Structure formats: C-alpha cells, structure tokens
Amino acid sequence: MAATAPAEELKTLSVNTPLDKGNGENETANGDAAEHSDDGSDADEQVPEATAPAGEGGAKKKKNKKKKPKKKKKSPTAQTEPPSIPLSQLFPNKNYPKGEEVEYKDDNLYRTTSEEKRYLDNMNADFLSDYRQAAETHRQVRQWAQKNIKPGQTLTEIANGIEDSVRRLVGHDGLTEGDAIIAGMGFPTGLNLDDVAAHYSPNAGCKKVLQQNNVMKVDIGVQINGRIVDSAFTMAFDPMYDNLLAAVKDATNTGLREAGIDVRLGELGGYIQEAMESYECEINGTTYPIKPIRNITGHNILPYSIHGTKSVPSVKSSDATKMEEGDVFAIETFGSTGNGRCVEQGEVSHYALSSDAPKVDLRLSSAKSLLNTIKKNFGTLPFCRRYLDRIGQDKYLLGLNNLVKSGIVDDYPPLVDKKGSYTAQFEHTILLRPNVKEVISRGDDY
Numbered sequence: 001m002a003a004t005a006p007a008e009e010l011k012t013l014s015v016n017t018p019l020d021k022g023n024g025e026n027e028t029a030n031g032d033a034a035e036h037s038d039d040g041s042d043a044d045e046q047v048p049e050a051t052a053p054a055g056e057g058g059a060k061k062k063k064n065k066k067k068k069p070k071k072k073k074k075s076p077t078a079q080t081e082p083p084s085i086p087l088s089q090l091f092p093n094k095n096y097p098k099g100e101e102v103e104y105k106d107d108n109l110y111r112t113t114s115e116e117k118r119y120l121d122n123m124n125a126d127f128l129s130d131y132r133q134a135a136e137t138h139r140q141v142r143q144w145a146q147k148n149i150k151p152g153q154t155l156t157e158i159a160n161g162i163e164d165s166v167r168r169l170v171g172h173d174g175l176t177e178g179d180a181i182i183a184g185m186g187f188p189t190g191l192n193l194d195d196v197a198a199h200y201s202p203n204a205g206c207k208k209v210l211q212q213n214n215v216m217k218v219d220i221g222v223q224i225n226g227r228i229v230d231s232a233f234t235m236a237f238d239p240m241y242d243n244l245l246a247a248v249k250d251a252t253n254t255g256l257r258e259a260g261i262d263v264r265l266g267e268l269g270g271y272i273q274e275a276m277e278s279y280e281c282e283i284n285g286t287t288y289p290i291k292p293i294r295n296i297t298g299h300n301i302l303p304y305s306i307h308g309t310k311s312v313p314s315v316k317s318s319d320a321t322k323m324e325e326g327d328v329f330a331i332e333t334f335g336s337t338g339n340g341r342c343v344e345q346g347e348v349s350h351y352a353l354s355s356d357a358p359k360v361d362l363r364l365s366s367a368k369s370l371l372n373t374i375k376k377n378f379g380t381l382p383f384c385r386r387y388l389d390r391i392g393q394d395k396y397l398l399g400l401n402n403l404v405k406s407g408i409v410d411d412y413p414p415l416v417d418k419k420g421s422y423t424a425q426f427e428h429t430i431l432l433r434p435n436v437k438e439v440i441s442r443g444d445d446y
C-alpha cells in the first residue's frame with residue numbers, strides 16, 4: 001500500500017531531463033523484456049507425465065496441458081489451486097523459505113561476519129519466522145493469481161479470490177472478532193487500472209471488468225502477528241506496455257539494491273529516478289518518457305502500522321533521514337506516461353483508524369458502534385468496505401463518513417494520474433537485519 005507525500009515535502013532537484021519524445025535512437029529501449037514474461041513460471045517445474053499419449057503434438061513436449069499439477073508427495077511447497085492449504089501444514093517445523101539475502105556493502109560490510117550482529121539477529125527468531133510465513137503466503141497467492149487472472153473477470157472476483165486464499169493460507173478467516181488481527185490481510189487488495197495508480201479496491205456493486213488493454217497494479221498485504229508484508233506487481237496482457245513495466249521493475253530493483261543501513265532516503269530517491277527516467281514506452285504510436293510518480297512514496301512499516309514515519313521518494317530529494325538497523329521498508333515505485341503526479345479522485349474503498357485520533361465525543365450512535373467494530377476487527381490495520389460487508393455490517397456509510405469527518409478514521413481515496421495515462425508499480429518489503437538485508441517478498445516472478 002502506497003504512502004503519499006505532500007507536494008511541498010518533495011524539494012526535488014530535477015535530475016536529468018527525460019528523453020526527447022519520439023527520438024528513435026535511444027539506449028534505453030532495453031533487453032529486459034524477457035525478465036517479466038513470467039506468467040506461469042512455476043508451471044515449468046512440472047515434469048510431463050511419461051504416460052502422455054504418444055501421438056499428441058509430437059513435436060514439442062512443452063507443458064503438460066493437464067490442469068492439476070501433480071502433487072509431489074513430500075514437497076513442502078505442494079499447494080492447491082486455488083491455494084487452500086495453510087502454510088503451517090506445509091511447513092510444520094516453521095522453516096519458512098528465506099527471502100533474498102543481500103550482504104551489506106562499504107562501511108557496513110563488517111556486519112556480514114560480525115558475531116555481535118549475528119547474535120542480535122538470532123534474538124529476532126519470531127519476528128523473522130512471522131515475516132517469512134507472511135512472505136511465503138504472499139508468493140503462493142500472487143503466483144496463483146498471476147497465472148489465473150484473465151481479461152473478462154470482474155475486479156470483485158479477482159479481489160475475493162486473492163483475499164480468500166490469503167486467509168486460508170494463514171488459517172484465519174477473520175470472521176470472528178479479533179481473528180483478522182492475529183493474521184490475514186495486511187490491507188485491502190489494490191486492483192488499480194491504467195491511470196489509477198493506487199488505493200482502488202472494488203466496493204460492493206462494482207461492475208468493473210478487467211479488459212485486454214488494461215494495465216493493472218495488484219497490491220497485496222499479508223500480515224502475521226502484525227508483521228506486514230507489502231508487495232505489488234503489475235499485469236498487462238498487451239506487449240505494448242512492456243517497457244513501462246520494465247522501467248518500474250528496474251526502478252524498484254534499483255531501490256532495493258541501493259537500500260541499506262545509513263543510506264539517506266533522498267539520495268535513494270535519486271537512484272530510483274535515474275533508473276526510471278532512462279526508459280520510454282511507445283503506446284498506440286506515441287512515445288512517452290516514463291516518469292516516476294513523485295507524490296507517492298515507499299515507506300517504513302511498523303508492527304500493525306503500514307505507514308511508519310519514514311518515506312522513500314522515487315525522485316531525488318533533500319531528505320537526509322537515514323535507514324537504520326532493524327527498519328522494515330516497503331520499497332515501491334510507480335512509473336507513469338502521464339504527469340508523474342497523482343490526485344485523489346473517485347469513490348473511497350480504503351480506510352484505517354487514525355494513529356493521531358483526537359478525543360471526540362461521538363454523538364451519532366451508528367458511528368460509535370462502528371468504531372467499536374473497527375477496533376475489534378481490524379485494530380490499526382487498513383480495511384475496506386468489503387471487509388465490513390463480510391463481517392455482517394450494513395448501512396454503515398453514514399457512521400463511517402462521520403468517523404472520517406471526526407478525524408478518528410482516515411480515508412485513502414484512489415490516487416489517479418492524468419486521464420488516459422498508464423501507470424505501473426512494483427514493490428517489495430525489505431528487512432534491514434543487523435547482519436544482512438533480506439528482500440523478504442522476493443520470488444522468482446519478480
């Protein structure tokens with residue numbers, strides 16, 4: 001889930017000017033395209049059955065066309081489609097897979113072998129185990145989603161498919177009071193189309209259907225004991241958008257690579273900006289420079305709090321705040337063919353209890369009881385209207401709007417760039433452990 005930056009906060013020093021429009025020769029149209037032609041990647045693991053009819057196809061034994069992958073009996077990663085087996089059963093010893101571990105560099109290289117830092121790291125066993133369980137849940141659910149999301153599906157069925165899977169895998173359906181706080185969704189699933197960059201999730205009655213020419217950002221949060229994994233990817237079905245996606249993937253990977261203890265956030269933004277702006281993308285005959293969206297930022301993550309106090313800009317800024325040992329960050333970047341700036345627009349779906357709620361005497365009884373319901377079911381975790389619907393709340397809009405007006409609940413309207421533009425997003429969560437950086441949500445998909 002994305003954080004926003006007020007315009008003034010970003011005292012940006014524009015780096016290089018973007019490429020000339022329509023300039024045919026450029027060093028940027030890169031060879032990265034292959035990197036994200038990743039749909040169905042894990043299907044490759046399947047070994048075609050020896051018993052397959054001999055006559056069939058003959059020429060190429062590519063993929064086993066059978067729908068159900070053969071379950072390897074002892075494989076700890078055997079999961080169903082859609083995902084339904086709790087991770088606790090797949091990993092009975094809690095040996096959840098690691099993310100991508102990356103050594104610190106330069107002045108922090110000593111951390112790799114420091115006994116003291118390793119000792120500190122070992123004290124955090126539960127933290128790591130919860131984080132890895134949440135991350136593996138995220139990977140399993142999103143890889144199923146990447147394989148199965150198709151044009152023609154409604155956004156509602158896509159969101160429910162993802163969220164029901166997450167809840168099954170963490171073993172908490174969230175239907176009884178307090179259950180969703182133990183483990184489940186870290187925030188509402190974002191399904192953001194085209195010029196909508198962030199914070200759209202279908203409300204009841206949403207009739208939107210995914211189209212072949214859409215660019216969809218899928219932003220999923222999974223939490224275990226308040227340890228939130230925040231990771232997002234972009235799907236497009238038309239290769240026309242390949243360079244847009246490649247730009248953002250590169251920008252996010254640049255941020256992940258350059259992030260580390262003692263790194264200044266404003267400088268990190270500069271590296272991200274440089275990577276992003278080295279791309280352009282031709283869409284329907286027009287060539288667009290890819291701009292980082294400057295008023296949406298990455299952010300640190302605290303227990304049960306998706307947006308901490310630090311933000312990670314996608315453009316160079318004067319923010320000299322440092323990343324520190326023990327920090328958890330969502331590194332997310334957005335690229336756009338539009339203005340590179342978003343405004344709040346459209347019907348709200350995302351809400352969360354405000355961290356600095358004023359003490360107000362609520363007069364509206366429906367607001368009072370809704371506040372109680374929110375506290376007991378979501379605590380400080382963001383929620384959406386569908387989450388209220390599924391626990392049996394109805395006719396809550398008046399009360400909800402009253403809580404927003406009173407400053408007790410914050411609303412997060414959709415963030416939208418220029419009409420007709422296209423935006424993309426990639427995001428991972430990283431742990432700045434004492435002795436190593438772990439990109440906890442890394443997968444072989446992105």
Ligand SMILES: [Co+2]
Pocket residue numbers: 001002003230298299330332427
């Ligand atoms: Co985020």
